[in-house]
Amino acid sequence: MTVATNRRQMFLRLLSRPVLVRRGRALTALVAVVVAASVATATLNLYTDVQAKLHREFRSYGANIVVTAKDGSSLPPEALARVDAALGPHGIAAPFAFAVARTAAGAPVVVAGADFDRVRKLDSWWSVTTWPATLGDALIGKRAYQSLTPKGGPLDLTFQGRTLHVTPTGILTTGAQEDSRVYLSLADFTRWTGIEPSTIEVAVAGSPAEIRAMIGTLAAALPEADVQPVRQMVEAEARVLDKTRATLAASTAVIILTAALCMLATLTASVFDRRKDFAVMRALGASRRTVSALFAAEAAGIGLAGAVLGFALGLGIAAWIGRANFHASVSPRFGIFPEVVIGSVLLALVAALMPISMLRKVQPAVILRGE
């Protein structure tokens, strides 16, 4: 056996024995690294994923883009198909048509035609007693119900001389204009009035930039219509989201910094504790470089092992938070793995070499005497 392999074997032995013999000490150092790495992984994962999750939550507010026909006419018949094609799986669209009809008593009432399946998805805040199931059924707004048919009987509505007999099956409450209207299925409405949809409400999940891009796409797909953002929704969403993300970012920074400093303090303490080992090795003739390399390798090993364990644990924590809070898993970001590993190893090295550089100035004899 050559001297070189002998030396390498000795180095490896010196590296592995303390970990096996003094498991408690190695374990506490490892725990410190795992905690820092897992917290960093979990918070970074959440920080990047939370925006998409919250955008989805905000879509319960309904439409953030409105497509309307120019100057009060109707949209072309294939408008909805074109909007659906432009949206793809990223949003929902619901068409609406409106007309003013008169009741038997001559009172004006707004009647709207809607695609109930799409409306249920788009306007989840609509409070409806029973959704219409068959043709001829109508949804009646709470105020319209109270003033037009307080006993819930059928209604006769007249539009341009044509009378339609509608049976209100469900009562609709929103607190807005919908409460004063009667909603029919689009098929019933068009057959009765001959009016095609004039408005398509669109809900798209995404950042303000993505919504602007979608408005451009929709405007290009429907040059004969006005495509406008619902500023109330878009701006408020951006504002609330910005604040949430900023809070999360600040918390993430505080948590990662603290975890890193804690890890530094713990590792430094554990290296300091081994100053006698250091002194013995020096007294036995090991060079300063060899001893530093030994301690650095040990720290790097703990840093690496801790980072890998912590990364896995952190992904688990992020996934758990995602499931508990958003009922959807947080997609794991393996892209931050190198950062977490490099950060942990670097910190571990700093934690090991800082005390070593201080000990190097002291004579081994002084340390061994216990002073």
Added chain:
Amino acid sequence: MFPRLVYQSFRRQRRRKLLAGIAITLGVAVATAMIAVAADIGDKINRELRTFGANIVVYPDTDTLDVEIGGVNLKPPADGAYLEEGDLPAIKGTFWRHNIVAFAPFLPVTADAWLAGHTQRVELVGTWFAHPFRYGSDNFSTGVRTTNPWWKVDGTWPADDGNDVLLGEALAARTGMHVGDTIKVGGRELKVAGILSAGPTENQQIVAPLHVAQELAGRPGAVRRVTVSALTKPEDALAHRAALAADPQKALSPELYDRWYCSPYVSSIAYQLAEAIPHSRAEQIRQVAQNEGVVLSRIKGLMLLVTLAALLASALAVSAAMATAIFERRQEVGLMKALGAGNLSVAALFFTEAGLLALIGGCVGFGIGIALAEQIGKWIFHARLAFEPVLFPVVLAVAVLVTFAGSAASIRRAMHFSPAIVLRGDA
């Protein structure tokens, strides 16, 4: 003897104590900051959610149906009932007045307007922009500028007592009118102070001070509806029961009714608004009111879970630091035991030291944590974070507990070493 041991330990082993102390201080600091932020985030985000606009609408209880399509009012002007402008300040006299961020009255009028050389029918809406009023001995100012923060004006906002108006941007573009032009509505000359960019409805309208609309309609003091922006609590089972009932006072038992009435649910605030304004009904605007509860609980839940993770992490970090600090001192334990100290006195010494460290680190860490939370509040929300003073003893107690828990295993192990082996350095 005992105090001296503790004192000397702190004096002689400054470095060791410092490193363990740093870990405790940092752990407590992050825990405090996160708890303070998570505890107040609900209130702060609730305020931000008000940018979604009003969540309650108040209208006359005998009103006829709204006949409105795409911002065009087709309701005959003689129809319907009105609220009294003079009754509105009473909104600030309700039980939940501090939760009412702002409100704005509206009076739509359809009129013939002379715009850019020809006459056309337009919708003019009278409202308050930032109207000052008095209730009791307090002065308030409220209007659309606070209820509808997404309204953007190119030009200047009109005064509430003047004859300046805002022109919706779509209307302005169609007629070619600009800021500073004069329009004539119903024989009155109005100056365009600004071009309004808001929703599709308002963009087609003229927005004027309330008194202008009242004079055009010939109804001094009349208001068609009032929108109210209130800070509310997400609805729960009790609120749902009350909301389903026609009259909550009859539907709920007296205790439940009191609890509902004294909680800032959107339904109970609406109920109290209808009580405060004569001949009125109040409804929650479900699009805003229902969804803010969902968003709010998601954001609160997120911060709570992150806080929980941070608390666990800091507890583990503190434990690891304490374990290291005590493990280092097994020779000391050996020496003490060789000199005749019992396990109990050794443990007492270590726990006293750990407790002192936890108290010092806890106090310093609490200070740092509160300062951090304050900074986060100032940076992000431009407001102070409210924190409960009771947090201090709780955090301190938790710090001591965690430190003890972290030390316990190491102390037990240290006590079980045979003194001779430890002193020889074989352990």
